[in-house]
Amino acid sequence: MQALILAGGKGTRLRPLTVYTPKPVVSVMNRPFLVYQLEILARAGITDVTLSLSYQPDKIEDVIGDGSEYGVKVNFVTEPSPMGTAGAYKFAANAEGGTTVVLNGDILTDVDINHVIECHRGRKADATLVLARVDDPSRYGLVETDADGNILKFLEKPKPGDLSETSVNTINAGIYILEPSVLGLIPEGENHSFEYNVFPAILEKGLKFNACILETEYWRDIGNPESYLQAHLDFLDGKIKGFDLPASGASEIATAASVDDRSLLAEGCVVKPNAKVINSVLGPGVHVEEKAVVENSVIWGHSRVGSHVEMDGAVLGRGCYIGKNAAVRPGTVLGDKASIPDYSKV
Numbered sequence: 001m002q003a004l005i006l007a008g009g010k011g012t013r014l015r016p017l018t019v020y021t022p023k024p025v026v027s028v029m030n031r032p033f034l035v036y037q038l039e040i041l042a043r044a045g046i047t048d049v050t051l052s053l054s055y056q057p058d059k060i061e062d063v064i065g066d067g068s069e070y071g072v073k074v075n076f077v078t079e080p081s082p083m084g085t086a087g088a089y090k091f092a093a094n095a096e097g098g099t100t101v102v103l104n105g106d107i108l109t110d111v112d113i114n115h116v117i118e119c120h121r122g123r124k125a126d127a128t129l130v131l132a133r134v135d136d137p138s139r140y141g142l143v144e145t146d147a148d149g150n151i152l153k154f155l156e157k158p159k160p161g162d163l164s165e166t167s168v169n170t171i172n173a174g175i176y177i178l179e180p181s182v183l184g185l186i187p188e189g190e191n192h193s194f195e196y197n198v199f200p201a202i203l204e205k206g207l208k209f210n211a212c213i214l215e216t217e218y219w220r221d222i223g224n225p226e227s228y229l230q231a232h233l234d235f236l237d238g239k240i241k242g243f244d245l246p247a248s249g250a251s252e253i254a255t256a257a258s259v260d261d262r263s264l265l266a267e268g269c270v271v272k273p274n275a276k277v278i279n280s281v282l283g284p285g286v287h288v289e290e291k292a293v294v295e296n297s298v299i300w301g302h303s304r305v306g307s308h309v310e311m312d313g314a315v316l317g318r319g320c321y322i323g324k325n326a327a328v329r330p331g332t333v334l335g336d337k338a339s340i341p342d343y344s345k346v
């Protein structure tokens with residue numbers, strides 16, 4: 001069994017964090033995001049993993065290396081120009097390799113991939129789509145299935161007024177098991193999408209198209225800043241199980257400062273007297289000056305939070321500077337090297 005991770009998108013929704021760091025390797029709990037995907041594959045005994053790249057491929061290769069640190073063997077395939085999700089699969093997949101597990105490179109999940117493969121094989125499917133249930137279907141394209149788990153149709157985002165007419169609340173979770181028969185539906189060398197082109201073609205051709213619905217597993221697309229921050233808060237809350245999270249590194253925390261037990265601090269952080277760090281994740285070398293309060297936030301490496309700053313629900317990129325007495329309010333997302341003057345409210 002081989003796996004393909006689609007990791008070539010530009011990650012526009014996660015800007016400004018993805019301007020210098022491609023989405024697949026943004027830091028989540030102080031680890032490159034893709035590591036969580038490599039771990040669920042390794043846990044399922046899938047060690048032959050191809051990363052399909054297009055945007056800033058060198059940065060991803062540098063961070064992930066050959067994969068041996070995570071128990072897999074990683075092979076990189078870089079497209080000459082972005083080929084879309086299905087075009088990337090066609091470009092990278094080896095038809096001789098048989099069944100392929102395809103993952104969108106921006107979903108955080110603890111799903112047991114072997115369970116999905118069993119569901120696929122048990123139903124002798126050409127393609128299996130993992131579906132996740134959502135509370136608010138109006139934000140997503142929905143996937144309708146029958147009682148036997150066959151995929152019937154794809155529905156556009158329902159308008160709020162139409163919601164009472166649909167009981168469907170399952171969406172494409174970005175995890176696919178595909179047989180080589182699907183490759184035949186994708187033209188060579190063209191930009192092609194699973195969602196818009198291939199999945200409708202599978203239904204049209206009458207191939208066996210199976211759904212596997214997540215019921216108890218954790219699932220989240222980390223592709224926008226709100227969801228990216230929420231993934232951290234869920235980790236800190238203990239809602240995501242089974243991953244080897246790093247322990248806090250050696251930091252200089254003043255006796256009169258307070259850092260709660262939930263927070264995660266990488267190596268070399270400095271927290272000055274009377275500063276507070278609550279329910280937050282700090283990357284390496286972050287400085288929090290006197291009497292600053294950092295709560296429910298994620299701060300990438302080597303950023304500095306000035307004295308008396310009040311920060312809640314924010315995400316800061318690498319090397320940011322927040323001037324003294326500034327208020328950094330929920331929803332703030334700053335790109336690398338942003339500098340906020342003293343007393344600002346952002």
Ligand code: GTP
Nearest residue numbers: 006007008009010011012013052082083084088105
């Ligand atoms: P947005 O620009 O914020 O929508 O993000 P994105 O570019 O990542 O697009 P999207 O979230 O729709 O992509 C889903 C997955 O497919 C992500 O893991 C992307 O990295 C990947 N992806 C999207 N387009 C391509 C492509 O052209 N080539 C490759 N190799 N991967 C792609």
